[in-house]
Amino acid sequence: MVDQNAALGLIDELRVAVPEEVRAAKRINAEGERIIEKAQEEAERIVARAQEQAAFLIDERGLTQAADAQSKEIIGDAHRQADEIRRGADEYAVGVLVGLEGDVVKTLTSIKKGIAMLDERRASLDGEGPDVEGADGESRWEDEAAEPTSSPR
Numbered sequence: 001m002v003d004q005n006a007a008l009g010l011i012d013e014l015r016v017a018v019p020e021e022v023r024a025a026k027r028i029n030a031e032g033e034r035i036i037e038k039a040q041e042e043a044e045r046i047v048a049r050a051q052e053q054a055a056f057l058i059d060e061r062g063l064t065q066a067a068d069a070q071s072k073e074i075i076g077d078a079h080r081q082a083d084e085i086r087r088g089a090d091e092y093a094v095g096v097l098v099g100l101e102g103d104v105v106k107t108l109t110s111i112k113k114g115i116a117m118l119d120e121r122r123a124s125l126d127g128e129g130p131d132v133e134g135a136d137g138e139s140r141w142e143d144e145a146a147e148p149t150s151s152p153r
Helices: 004-126
Strands: none
Touching: none
């Protein structure tokens, strides 16, 4: 059997030792809760910062897309304006060329009339017909380039 005095002594020691162990366990438990709370706060800060960064990137992406859309619109407007300017320049050039063509035709007609008049004058002075006629009876001075087909008279 167990000695009653020895058992009571052990119980007294346990009464003294148990509260100290309970206090140590409570301290460890409190420290664990504090560490968990601190980790939870840090996790919340990390999540909040990640959300801010994500919002910034989304805004930045939106700005980039808006800038891209605006640049495409500006480029499209520039192309349309360039096409309009080209059409206007082409119309102007055609108008100038048509006017120039008219002037050239008038000048060519005047040249042909002058050649015909000189041929007639020469014929009347020589008493013969014009000697610059070709085999087909047309003046050799009437080709498109207004150059004689033989040596100058």
